[in-house]
Structure formats: structure tokens, C-alpha cells
Amino acid sequence: MNSPATRGRNGRKKRKASHGRSRLRLPMRYLLPTTLLVALLAMLMLRGYVHSEILADHRVRGADRSTEVPKDVLTGGPVIDARSGEAKTLRVPDRRIVLTFDDGPDPVWTPRVLDKLKEYDAHGVFFVTGTMAARHPDLVRRMVEEGHELGLHTFNHPDLSHQSTARIDWELSQNQLALAGAAGIRTSIFRPPYSSFAHAMDNTSWPVTEYIGSRGYLTVVTDTDSQDWKRPGVRAIVERATPKDGEGAIILMHDSGGDRSQTVAALDTLLPDLKGRGYTFTRLTTALDAPSAHTPVTGFALWKGKAFVSAVAVSERITGVLVVGLAVIGTLVLARFGLMLLLSFLHARKVRRQDFRWGEPLGRPVSVLVPAYNERECIEATVRSLTAGQHPIEIIVIDDGSTDGTADLVEAMGLPRVRVVRQQNAGKPAALNNGIRHARYDIVVMMDGDTVFEPATVRELVQPFADPRVGAVAGNAKVGNRDSLIGAWQHIEYVMGFNLDRRMYDVLGCMPTIPGAVGAFRREALERVGGMSEDTLAEDTDITMALHRDGWRVVYAENARAWTEAPESVQQLWSQRYRWSYGTMQAIWKHRRAVVERGPSGRFGRVGLPFVSLFMVVAPLLAPLIDVFLLYGLVFGPTGKTVAAWFGVLVVQAVCAAYAFRLDKERMTHLLSLPLQQILYRQLMYVVLLQSWITALTGGRLRWQKLRRTGAVEAPGGVSAQRRGTESVPERRPVG
Template sequence: MASRTRRRGAAPGAPDGARRRRVPMRLLLPTLLLVALVTMLMLRGFVHSEILADHRIRPEAATGHVPEQILDGGPVIDTRSGRTGTIRVPDHRLVLTFDDGPDPTWTPKVLDVLKKHHAHAVFFVTGTMASRYPDLVARMVAEGHEVGLHTFNHPDLSYQSKRRIDWELSTNQLAISGAAGVRTSLFRPPYSSFADAMDDKSWPVTDYIGSRGYITVVNDTDSEDWQKPGVAEIIRRATPHGGKGAIVLMHDSGGDRHQTVQALDRFLPGLQAEGYRFQNLTEALGAPSALTPVTGLDAWKGKAWIFLVQASEKVTDVMVVCLAVVGSLVIGRFVLMLLLSGVHARRVRRRGFRWGPPVTEPVSVLVPAYNEAKCIENTVRSLMTSEHPIEVVVVDDGSTDGTARIVEAMGLPDVRVVRQLNAGKPAALNRGVANARYDLVVMMDGDTVFEPATVRELVQPFADPRVGAVAGNAKVGNKNSLIGAWQHIEYVMGFNLDRRMYDILRCMPTIPGAVGAFRRSALERVGGMSDDTLAEDTDITMALHRDGWRVVYAENARAWTEAPETVQQLWSQRYRWSYGTMQAIWKHRGALLERGPSGRFGRVGLPLVSLFMVVAPLLAPLIDVFLLYGVVFGPTQKTVVAWLGVLAIQAACAAYAFRLDRERMTHLLSLPLQQILYRQLMYVVLLQSWITALTGGRLRWQKLRRTGVVEAPSGSVAHPRPHGDRRPVA
């Protein structure tokens, strides 16, 4: 998985234009994957549309345009090919009809009772339910029942356009075709009743549906089982009088149907004993079957539809599990951060806390620099105000913008410039260590400035001989822009609060490149900075843990760094970070099986880093995806409340982090927008890193463009050093 770091200069044979043309391509696969997941979720929401109770209340319409033969006729209405006629069911024939299904709980029970008593029926299924439970539709047809259309998602067609009616019919038919391989000519409109209830609102719909080749089936008796009036009452309402034939309305879906099932088990044998036969519609009428096989393209369309719906169900189930996982991880991380960061703050801030005797020995500060002309002067001048005796070693890594000349022209004491051909940051740092005069080495970036107390605070933990490295408090210096404010929140909440937690757990994953300190002996024991990964700071930190050293966090060792100011630069930086972190985890995976300090880090640190820095951020956008799902498909109010609850937890955690770091709370005003926009960008970056890792791709160093806007803290004054500490420039 590890990919060796390429040099930070332009790759040979890769002109800027070609590099720019490749940028959209790296977004393609993550974008397609995200679109596919959202599409599956939307499809699931679409076929899970709620079916309301099968009744409605609306103003009664006139009947002046409804033909008399319809109002006085039977429940089977045929308006095909310009006809206007009705048909009644012969005496002692009962056609049981069940609306709104199939339901995974009640439809099988209804089918079992019908099979037990050798009865056939007609099931008017909705497209949503047929798409979700195709096996039940196939069972209906296989056991001799007929199926009919009941629209796709149960709207009142009296209020719909012809285009919407056509869509409801065709999509409902598509679901039945895919589920059972048949096409039906039977239709029952939602919220229908008896033939004499037809009015000027519903009749035009019935007439139009006939022109589309469908027979409309209403009913003679209505069990009103949806009201759950009791088994005896359902039977009484369903039973026709005087031995007449009838079409009986019942339901196998839309709620608890246990009374319907119990009533059927008594209704069927009771009326069979009276000479009634329970048949499907065409059997009762002695007509050709209403079902015809579907072949060719229509059959494949139906199968494809069912496949997509079933896939959306499975994908969504997996997404729900992932959402539960990320929810647990997010909450678990917040709880750990709040508790352990509080413990850390109380420990290091208590009166009299010391790491040991004050560390006063001089320190070597290494500044690897590659084309840092805009920043390097501010960086070096900030070091000149240090309250701790230091030497500064600027390692110019083959810069082409005169970075080394700028430093040399400053003519500052205790500042040396070491030049090398462009070889990458790890090589520059190793060169700096080789040229350093002191045993304690501080490393910083060429776009970073230190406060006067930073170095002193950073090296005090070395009073404990078990400490091999110290992570400082990196802060965003250019936080006045929106993207800068978002990164400021991330640094304070996501990085520094994390470091407090990891310090207590003794598994700090990363010493920031902007501000960190090392024992030279610790670096030498682990082989120095490695270029095996793109995250050399994470790599070296993990190596130190495995060698038995403690890595701690110094909250007062503040450094101000220039964060990326454009989405493109932010993308490049975070892509390298996330991919480099994955490389480091993979490189040090052997710690999982080792003993001692290495094994402890492997079984505590690596899982935490993997969960909190790789898995959880990858799954975090599911919160927003399900927010969209809930807003569109409901329950909207509960969804919004839940999302606001998650945001409130994050805001509380962020506020606590800002309080610990003594930061102004005003920047948290952009937190909601950060959660909506910034997190999605980080998700796509991480997803791209996963794809690069899994496909064995390579990623080179990408130099970020700097502006030099971050300057040394105002009011900083150079403090005189003890006599004899100043050394000449090399």
C-alpha cells in the first residue's frame, strides 16, 4: 500500500496544462459513487411512500355527466374502445378483492387462508409494495389469483393530470411485470366505492383509463375492515343478500389486518356451505384471464426495475448500519474527547505541575524550505524573538525562488542555511538533523511563525527522560476568510482536542509538521524521517511509539501556520494527509501483533486512528444524506430535530475546545455551514484516498501556493540570550 514520496517539484513530462486537465477526473469516481448511493436512497424512499387509510373526505361532486348505465350498473366497468357498459357477478359467485398490498406480514396469512379453503381472489396491488415484495406477487399468480393495478403510490386520480395517471398505470404495470412476469388489464382506483358513487370527478378518470385498455373494478359490498370493527361485523358487511353474486372489498395491507384474516377463516367455509364459490374475476365471469405473459423488452424492463428496487433496499440497509456505526463513533469520540481532554487540561494546568527540572539547554530549530520566498522571512524573524536559546537551520530543498538568498541576506546570528538538491521534505529534515548542533531538535514548516514562548514550552516535557517527542499547538493564522475559519474550527476542535485525548491514552498519532520537537537519540534509533509515506510526521510518530518512547502534547507551544486559502489547495493538502495517514497505518500494522509499547500502540492507537481518522470521516456524510432523505420522504420534523441534535453536540464539543484553547467563540458561527459544505469536501477527499490506496495508485507531493500573510505575533520582542549562546552563521 505504501507509495514512496515523489519530489515536490513538477513531475517530468507533466506540463501544467496536463495536470489541470486531470483534476476533474479525480473527482469522477467519488462523485459517481456518491450519486449512486444517493440515487439508491432516493429510490428506496420513493417506493416506501406512505399509503394513507383507504378513505377520503371531499366535497360531494355532481353526477350530471355520469351515464345512467354506470350509476345503475354493476361493479365491473368497461369503457374500452368507446364502450360504456358494466357487468355484474353471477349469483352464488363471490370475488374477494384485497387492496393496498402486498404486505410482508398480512398478505402471506391471507394467501394461506385462501389456499386452505381452495378459494381464489383478486389482489389490487400498488407499485410501491409490489416493487418491495415481488415474491408475494409471484405467489399470488402461481396460486391462481389475479392481480390488478391500484396505482403506484395510491394518489386520488380525480385530482391528477392525464400524464400523471399514465405514469401511475405504467409504473404499477412495470412492477407487476417484473415481479410475476405478467401484464394485467384490471384496475381499481384508490378511494373508490360502489358504482353508484361515481361522480363528475371520478367518471372522467374511469373513462380515460378505459381508453388505455383497462377494466375498472369497484365493489358490491365493503367489509370496511380498515376500521377494525370486529370479526363478526366484517363478515356481516361483506356478505351479500339473497344469494346474489358480489365483489367484496377487503384489505391485506395498510395496517393491522388480523381481524381480516380471522374473518376470512370463518367467512369462506361459512358461505361455501351455502353454495357460494370464491373465484377470481375472470373465473366468475367466464371470461379469458386478465393476465397475459410479458416477454421481450417489457419483461427485461420489469426485471431491471425489481432488481434496482431490491438493490436499493439492500444498499440502504447497509447504509443504515453504517449510519449506526458512524453515530456510535461520533458520539464515542465526543465523549472520549470531552472527558480525556478535560483530564489533560486539569493535569497540565494544576498548580505546581512540572515535567521535571526546567529544560534550559539550547535547541536546534529546523526549517525545511522549498520555494518559501513569500513566507520565510516572517518565519525566521519570529524565531529571533524566542525566549529559549536556539540555533536556526534553514534547509533549502532546491528552491527556485531565491528562498536561501533571502535568509542569507537577513544576516541574523545563529541562523544557518544548508542547501541541497530537491529531494523532498523527509530528506531535508534528515539533512537538518545531521547539521544540528544540539540534542533537542524542533521542526517547523517554512510558512509557520512561532510565538516567543513556543520553543521554551515545546521542550519542557523533555525533562521526563521517557519523552521522545512533543506535539505543539498548531493554529490557523489566516482565519479571517470563510474557508480559513472552517479550518480554524477543525484545528482547534478536530486536531488539538484530539491530541489532548491521545496524550492521555499515550497513543498520539501525529506530531504536526508545523510545530514539533524530538530527541535526536530517539530519531536516530528509528532511522530518522522516512519517505515511505506522504505523511512523514505521522510515520515518525508511530515509529517512536513502537520504539517505546512517550509522545506528549504541549498546549502552550503555539505556532501560527498558513492554511490553504482555496478549495483546490485545501484539496491537495488533505488528499496528501489522508492518503499518507492510510500509508502510515498500513506500514505500522505489524504493531497489532507485537508486545510491549509497540503492541500497546498497535492495539490501542492504530484502531483509534483508523476509526476516528479514516472510517468515521468516510461515513460521516451519511448523516447529511439521511437528512435529505428524511426531509424529502419524512418524517421531516423528526429528521430536522435529529440533525439539529447532532449539530448541537458538535457545537458543544467545539465550544469546549475553544474554551480550552482560549479562542474567541465568534468563529463558531460558521459551524453549521462547515458541517454542510466543508465535511462533504473532506468526505470526497478521503474517498479519493481510499480509491487511490485500493487501486495501488501513486500520489506525489504537491506544493501549495503561499501568500505570506501570517506574520509573527505583534508586540513580540527579541529576548537577550545568555552570553556565549550566539553562534556565527555557517
Template sequence: MALRTRRHGAATGAPDGSRRRRLPMRLLLPVLVLVALMAMLMLRGYVHNEILADHRIQPEAASDRVPEKILDGGPVIDTRGGRTGSLRVPDHRLVLTFDDGPDPTWTPKVLDVLKKHHAHAVFFVTGSMTSRYPELVKRMVDEGHEVGLHTFNHPDLSYQSKKRIDWELSQNQLAITGAAGVRTSLFRPPYSSFADAMDNKSWPVTEYIGSRGYITVVNNTDSEDWKKPGVDEIIRRATPHGGKGAIVLMHDSGGDRHQTVQALDRFLPELQERGYRFDNLTEALGAPSALTPVAGADLWKGKAWVLLVRAADDITGVLVVGLAVTGTLVIGRFVLMLLLSGVHARRVRRKNFSWGPPVTEPVSVLVPAYNEAKCIENTVRSLMASEHPIEVIVVDDGSTDGTARIVEAMGLPNVRVVRQLNAGKPAALNRGLANARHDLVVMMDGDTVFEPATVRELVQPFGDPRVGAVAGNAKVGNRDSLIGAWQHIEYVMGFNLDRRMYDILRCMPTIPGAVGAFRRSALEPIGGMSDDTLAEDTDVTMALHRNGWRVVYAENARAWTEAPESVQQLWSQRYRWSYGTMQAIWKHRRALVERGPSGRFGRVGLPFVSLFMVVAPLLAPLIDVFLLYGLIFGPTQKTVVAWLGVLAIQAVCAAYAFRLDRERMTHLISLPLQQILYRQLMYVVLLQSWITALTGGRLRWQKLRRTGAVEAPGGPVPRQRTRSSSDRRPVA
């Protein structure tokens, strides 16, 4: 897996035209993968009689338009070339016919019994079963049996149009060709009976089938083995009277056929001793074989069809396993979140809970800023209202919109501006670290607003000397729009509930860039903030774990951030997050085999992050794919109930998360729509991230457009007195 990145500063060198050329590809690849999976699922549904299946059966009708010689004739009906005739099997000749196969369990047993007693038969196979088990049809032909068409999906053809009949025949023939390399001229309609049961509904179908070059084969002896009447009764019903020949109807599929197999093993030797021969149809009639070898393009089309069906079955099998894995992961994660987040809340809210001695020492707050002119004033003024002693260092990372000048013009005490050429957020944070005066360092984004108590709450866990970093509680400030409300739900439920769980498990994967605190003494040994990945916050958190530091969550350290307000911006942000997380996991993969205190993250944290943040979200679309499939093709009611059950579980988790965070429940009204629309976008983003990672693609930092509309609860921070220009010198 090649995982590479470029700094956001390099984005300025990309011409607009090249970005436009890349845009379709990033959408095309994920969409193609999803379309291919859906196509495989549709093919599997068609072959398994879940799509285009028609289970209607025509009731008996009048037979006054059926020729008498057909009603009184034999079970082999020939209407080819305008003929109207029928044939009977000669005396002491039995043609065993088996319908509805091949079946992977019972057909081999039937073939074994036939081979044991040197008997031949005719198997009227459906295209759907032949496509799934082609090796059994090939075995039939190789062992001297004949095969005939029994349609593809087993519908009653008297209900079908000529176009549908042609489709059933051609697809059935295609499957047989792909399986055994032959074509057949034999046909048996589904739900057929004796010749004298032909009526005004089925006779036109028989005539049409003949016009297509097929001989219709019904039966004149029915074992009724599908009723499972017992071995003796099956033998009795299958035995003709007076040494007459017969076409005997049996089944090698459609259910439990152990009675058929047992009856066959007795029936064959008993009637052979009575002088009967068991031949295939053309042997019994002394006619040329009904099977014709196929070569050239038709053969390869058949083989391609069988290959596609096999691939669809295999892929669908994998998808079903993936769905089971996804369901297990999703439910397991929900259970863990509900249990452990409750434990976390009860622990930190106890009256006697303490991280250690109160932390009152001053803190350095680092604000990396790149073109944050619309937000930076709100950000800095919110810090000036802090209840904890702080110094503020705004690192201007080569902004072109006057961000640094805005901060300098504010003339606020304990606020310094550090300018540097554009080098990316990690470099800006490291520059801030180099200029910080204090050991405790808070990092935030240039578009984020702190509450007065945020810094104080954020640094209290440092009373425990084992704590190296603290994650704060990031909140969506612009939650009034629909896309903002969806992100608000995600932040409260997906991020903060997760952080409570990971805190208890002692494997917090990410300190949010919007609100996090670090010991400088913990950062320096690992080289500060790394630019190896696009998720520098996840990267540094994993590095701290590997160095033996604890990383915890401070629920009351609230920060209000401006979430993306358009699909394009949201896509860019989440694409970077997803890809950066994969990079960080790959970078710290050796943690899996490390021992000692630092090995806990590798044994617990890294597998959890990989499963819950990468694998499970990647597989989660299967839930919606199968939902869509079930709604369209059934079972619709069970599908809806199952989906509503999953939604109910998510709603419970979301409501619990909102209760823990003391948030209003009104935003949860949009939860069902979020599950239908918002999640799909996240799926495609993650899939694109996987494709980028596996192909070694490069991803640029992408600057999101901000509005500066986010303020801390309670309104804007009051403006401070402007200091003289002599006090507003930028730090070099």
C-alpha cells in the same frame, strides 16, 4: 489496498497538460459516487411513497353525469373501446379482493389460508409494494390468483392529470411485469367504493382508464376489515345475502391484519359448506384470463426495475446503518473529547504539575524549506527571539526561488543552511538530523512562526524519560478570511481538542509538521523520517508508539502557520493528508496484533484513528444527505430539529475547545456555514482519497503557494545585525 506515493520533487516532471487532464477525473469519481447514492435514495423515497405521494381524498360530489346503468349496475365496469357497461358476479360465486399489498407480513398469511381452503382471489397491488416485494406477487400468480393495478403511489386519481394517471398505471404495470412476468387488464382505483358511489369526479377517470384498455373493478360487499371491528363482524359484513354473488373487499396490507387472516380462515370453509365457490374474477365471470405473459424487452425492463428497487432498498438500508454508526461515532467522539480534554487541561494546569526536571539543554530546530522565499525570513526571525537556547538548521530542498540565499543574507548567529538536491520533506528532515548537534530536535515548517516561549514549552515534557516526542499547538495565522476562519475552527476543535483526548488515551496519532519535538535517540532506531507515506508526521508518530515511546501534547507550545487561502490549495493539502493517513494506518496495521507496551497503540490508538479520522468522516456525509432529503421530501420539521441538535452539540464542543485554547469566540459565528459548505469539501476530498487508495493510484507532493503574511502575536520579530559575509557559509 495498494498505497503508494511519490516525492514532491517528482512533481516538477509532470507537464501542465497532463495535470489538466487528471483534474476532471479527481472530481468526477467522488461526484459520481455521491450522485449515485442520492439517486438510490430518491428511488427508495419514490417506492416508499415519500416522493410524489399525494394523500388528498376527493369529497363526495354530484353524480348527475354518471350513466344510470353504471350507478345501478354491477361492480365490474367496462368502458373499453367507448363501451359503457357493467357486470355482476353470478350467484354463489364470491370474488375475494385484497387491496394495498403485497405486505411482507400479512400477504403470505392470507395466501396460506387461501391455499389451505383451495380458494382463489384477486390482489389489487400497488406498484410501490410490488417493487419492494416482487416474490409475493409471483407467488400469487403461480398459485392461480389474479393481480390487478391499484396505482403505483395510491393517489386519488380524480386529483391527477392524465399524464400522472398514465404514469401511475405504467409504473404499476412495470412492477408487476418485473415481479411475475405478466400484464394485467384489471384496475381498482384507490379509495373506491360501490358502483353507486361513482360521481362526476371519478367517472371521467373511469372512462379514461377504460380508454387505456383496463376494466375497473370496484366492490359490492365491504368487510370493513381495515376498521378492525372483530373477526365475527368482518365475517358478517363480508357475507352476501340470499346466495347472491359478490366482490368482497378486504385488505392484506396497510396495517395490522391479524383479524382479516383469522376471519378468512373461518369465512372460507363456512361459505364453502353453504355452496359458495371462491374464484378469481375471470373464473367467476367465465371470461379469458386477465393476465397476459410478457416476453422480450418489456419483460427485461420490468426485471431491471425490480432489480434497481431492490438495490436501492438494500443500499439505503446500508446507508441507514451507516447513519446510525456515524451518529454513534460522532456523539461518542464528542463525549470523549469533552470529558478527556477537560481531564487533560486540569492535569497540565495544576500548580504542582511537572513532567520532571526542567529541560534547559540546547535544542536543534530543523526547518525544511522548499521555495519558501516569502515566508522563511519571518520563520527564522521568530526563532531568533526564542527564550530557549537553540541552533537553527534550514535545509534547502532544492529551492529555485533563492530561499537559501535569503537565510544566508540574514547573517544570524546559530543559523546554518544545508543545501541538497530536491528530495522531499522526509529527506530534508533526515539531512537536518544528520547535521544537528543536540539530542532534542524540534521540527517545523518553513511557513510557520514560533512565539518566544514555544521551543521552551515544547521540550519540557522531555523531563519524563519515557516521552519520545511532543506535539505542539498549531494555530492558523491567516484566520481573517472566511476559509481561514473555517480552518481556524477546525484546528482548535478538530485537531487540538483531539490531541488532548489522545494524550489522555496515550495514543497520539500525529505530531504536527508545523510544531513538533523529538528525541534523536528515539528517531534513530526507527530510521528517522520515512518517505513511505505522504504523512511522514503521522508515520513517524505511529512508529514511535510501536517502539514503546510516549507521545504527548504541549498546549502552550504555540506555532502560527499559514493555512491554504484558496479552495484549490486546501483541496491539495487535505487530499495529501487524508491519503497519507490511510497510508500510515495501512503501513502500521500489524500494530493491531502486537503485544507488550507497544501494543497499546495497536489496541486503542489505531482503531480510534481508523474510526475517527477515516471511517467516520467518510460516513459523515450521510448526515447531510439525509438532511437534504428530509428538507425536500419530509418530515421537514423533524429533520431541521435533528440537524440543529447536531449543530448545537458541535457548537458546544467548539466553544469548549475555544475556551480551553483561550481563543476569542467571535470566529464561531461562521460555524453553521462551515458545517454546510466546508465539510462537504472535506467529504469529497476524503472520498477521493479512498478511491485513490483502493485503486492503487499515485499521488504527488504538491507545493502550496504562500504569502508570508503570518506573524507571531505581537508583531514581526526585530531584524538582527547583519554579520560579515565570512560568517555566512552554507554547510555542505
């Protein structure tokens, strides 16, 4: 990966601050991240599907009457052949035993059952469910390889007595699909869930048996029930499973569905005992002298089955990772909220004490830099808000090659203490560095060309410089156009996500960003770190990290308020946040060596840099897992617990947001849109961050473009900012 400095030098000519429209359309930007999110949801849905969390295992009480069941079936054997339309039954010959195991394969008990059968050279029939076969295909293959016979037991183990023929067909086909994918076979024998003896068949179960026969299957019930599912004890299981007087038998046992230790122990007694009495343990078709129930699957059906089983395996692994990820992100989110509340409280308590002072009040003049590119419709309100301030200042408007007469308009205003510096279009960092060279004073305030200051903003912003350790101060940027839904969401984000964060970072000593809309710098500090850099697309984050590494304190001034107009469309918001996310990644990468350095740089690198990386880059990428599992829980359950957990997280966020609004003296009414913000806005931010990651990893390029403004922002107690302006956001360029 190339360093940001190298990219800046090599890409400067190519990246000459063009301000045209992006060639990358918004729908294409969404495509890959959305595809990944859909794939993730698909894997979760598949996981729920094969865990019987939809169409789940259930039993419907059937009728007790058996008037429609043929008498030959009620009095006949446990194998029912209705394939020809006329039902007949079959029994297992004397001295032959067909051990059958239902509901598996189970990863714990099925291997133990197979081991016992192998130990005593016995074979049996495993009636497997599709959900378990798809999840444990290795056990299905082992059954076939060791000579056992497989039968269908439906996919989700429902009682079929009250199901439609379409549902029955679906259960059979999905069960066969799992067998094809796991062992490359299909089978012709079937056992209905919740079945028992032939004489127990009634008017609701018999039509299912007839229909199953019409689909080409033998229905296999039982004539000897071990009742091992009751866990009555090993001796009782052996007694109930032992045939009488040398008769043949189909014995019902289970290798799944709970603790089957008694079943395994019973086999250790039953197998040698009955073998000693001359019994043979064999497959069903062998006992009946019939062709094998297994038929090889080839061609498309085989590949379809393998694809299904492979997808299930992937979904199982992904789900495991996601569960861990959810636990991690849940812990991080709660820890971050708790830390924010605690440290924000400590910060507010400290700076709001009546006796709190940074030092002697500062009253000397400062320089205010206003970089501007084509800001004709908003620059006048910006400049007038500065001239109405309560602190002595000089105002330097750096016209970055505007073509709309921005510089001429400022000069025509004829205001004292306002100078215009013209330069060829070179970008915001170059404009700020040019302004620094023209500044007369040792404290430099920087703001955007479409921002409005309150009268007290500059005064509040520069007071912390009374402490000689302070190198920069972050102001309180606020959203002015908060009446629209997307504006209200950003207002919540600014108050809670930015300013509450800044209080926390102030206490921790690792403030990540001085906002471009309202920030102040000690000129000496800027000169020591080389001024504003063009190495990244987030020059404000870059310079802030550089100051930390040079040993300067960076603090937050809550009363230094600036009013800005937030983007009012999804595309504009995307463009702005894309630059922020991508530029932050660049800045973190640029300053990565701080992790191994000594002194102030090392302290920031080992404390601030990991903290910023975790909570600004990694954690937001994982945050949507909360919503993904909400959707998963709503579909697959338990719905009540899922909704309660999601609302629990929302309550924690609401508490933090309410506290942040209280600190900033904001109206709580905007928090009514918080639940919707968490559902919609957070997903947009996630996709933006994911796109930034993809851009960084693939070496994409960004170029500067414009955000259209409506100009409907007014600073309370200040001047109106009715304007139409633009904000520069970048184009793609390599990160590495």
C-alpha cells in the same frame, strides 16, 4: 499489499521529489467520489419513492352529488366497462364469488391469505399498489403462479378524483411497470383507491372512471364489503362478506394496510362454509366468461420493469445498511464528542495547575531544523521569528536543492546561530535526517519553511522533555489567514478538530501525529527508531507511531504556538488533505503489526491504532450520512424531526467547538460559519477521504507538487510573515 517500506525502496527513484504541477485535474479527482455520492442519494430517493413518501397516500373529499353519473351505472353492477365510450355494467353470476384483496402485497399478511386460498383451492383478485409490488415482487409472482388475477390499484394509492389526467396516467403506468418487473405481465382491470359501491359514485369520481375506460381498463368496485379494515371481529367479517340468497358477489377484503389477522381467520370460516353451499371462488374474468386480464410483457418493456424492480431491491438493502451505518456513526460522533470534552477538560486542568511541572525547567540550547525548498519569499520571516525567540537555539536551514536562491538569501542575512546545509533535491524526510546529523544538541525542533513561531514557542515546546519518558512534543499549529471563508473553516478545524483532539490523545497516550509545522523530538528517540522515514507520505504520522511503539510518551504543549498559512483555494486544500489522508492510511498499514506485538508496541497497537483508525479514517468516511439523511428527510419527511435531529448534532458540535475556542482563547465570532462548514466543508473532506481510500485500494500513485501561498500571515506579538511560498504535497504511489 506491499509494505510501505518495500514501496519506499522500490519507488524512491521514481518518486524523486519533483515539484511540478499535478497531472490530475481537480474535476477528475471529484468524479468517482461524487458519482458514488450521487448514486447513494439516488438509491435513497428511490427508496422514498416506493415507500409512498412523496405523492403519498391521501384522500380528497369529493362531491356528494351524482347528477353527471349515468343512472345505469348507479343502479348497475360493480364492474364498469367504459372502454367504448358508452358505459355499461356487469354483475357476477349467481353462485360465483370473486374475492378481492386491496393494498398489497404485504410481506406478513399476503402469504397467509395465499396459504388459505391454496388450502381451500380458491382463487381471487389482488388489486396491488405499485409501491408494494415493487418492494415485494416474489409475492406478486406467487399470486400469478397460483392462478390468481392481478388488478391495478395505482402506484401510490391517492384519491384520483381531483388529480390531473397526467397524474392518473403516471399512476397507471408506474403500477404496470412494477407488475412487468415482478411477474412479466400487465393487466386490464383497475380499482380506484377509496372506492366502494357503484351507487356511491359521484360527479368527481365518475370522470375518473370514464378516463380509465378510455385507457382500456375495466373499473372494478364492489357489491359486498366485509369491512375487515375496521377489524370488527371474525364473525362480523364473515356475516358481511356472505352473499344473500345465492347471489354472485365481488367481496372487498384487504391483505395489507395494518393488522389483517381477523381477515385471515375469517377466510378459514368463509371459504369452507360458502363452498359447502355450492359457491365457486374464482377470478373476475373467469366469473364473467371473459378473456384473461393478464397480457405477457416482452422486449424492452419487460427489461425496463425488471430493471426498476431490481433497483428498488438494491435501494431497500442499501437503505437498511445506511440506517445501521447512521446509528453507528451517530453513536460514534456523540461518544467522540463526549470523550473529547471530558479528556480535554482533564488535560487542561492538569497542565494549567499552578503547581504543574514536567520537571526542572529546561534552559539548555536546542537545535531547530527548517527544511526548505524554493522558500525565498518566506524564509526570511521564518528565520527572523526564530531569532526573536526566548530560548537559546541553533537554527539549521536545510536547503533541499532550491532553484530560487533560498540558501543564498539565508546566508546573506548574516544572522548568528544560523547555518545553511545544502543538499541535492531529495524530499522533506531526507532533508530532516540531514539536519539531524548536523544538529549539535539532544533536543531537535522541527518546523516548516513557511511557518512563523511566537517568541515563547520553542521554550514552551521543549519543557516537557524534563520528563525523561517524553520522546516527542506536539505544538499548537494555528491558521493565520482566517479572514476568508475557507480560512475560517480551517481555523475551526485546527482549533477543534486538531488541538482538541490532541488534548484527548495526550490523555489516552496515543497521539497520532506531531505536526510538521511545530514539533520537537528527543534526538535519542529519533535515532532509536531510525529517523524520519520515506516509507509514507505522512512522515510526521509515521515517526509519531514509531515512537509510541518504541515506548516513548508523546505529549501536547498548548502554549507552543506556530502560525501557518492554510490553503486558500479548494484545489490547494484538496492537495494538502489528500496527502494527509493517504499518508495516514499508509502509516496505519505500515504499523499494523503492532496489534499482535507485546510491550509498548502492543499497547499502542491494541489501543492507539484502532482508536486512530476509527476516528481519523473510518468515522469521517461515514459522517456525511448525517447530511445525506438530512436531505432525505427534507424531501420525504418527517421534515420537522429530521431538521431537529440535524440541529441537535450541530449543537453538540458547536458546544465542542466553543469549548475548544475557549481553551485556546480564540474569538468566538469565527464559529458563526460553523453551520455552513458542516454543510459544505465536511463534504469536501469526505470526498478527499473517499478518494484516498480509492487510491489506496486501486494502487494509485501520488507525486509531489506545490501549494501556492499568499504570504499574509502574521504571528501576534511576533514578526510579520508577508511572503509567498509553497508547501510540498505528494503524487500518487502504491499503497497496496
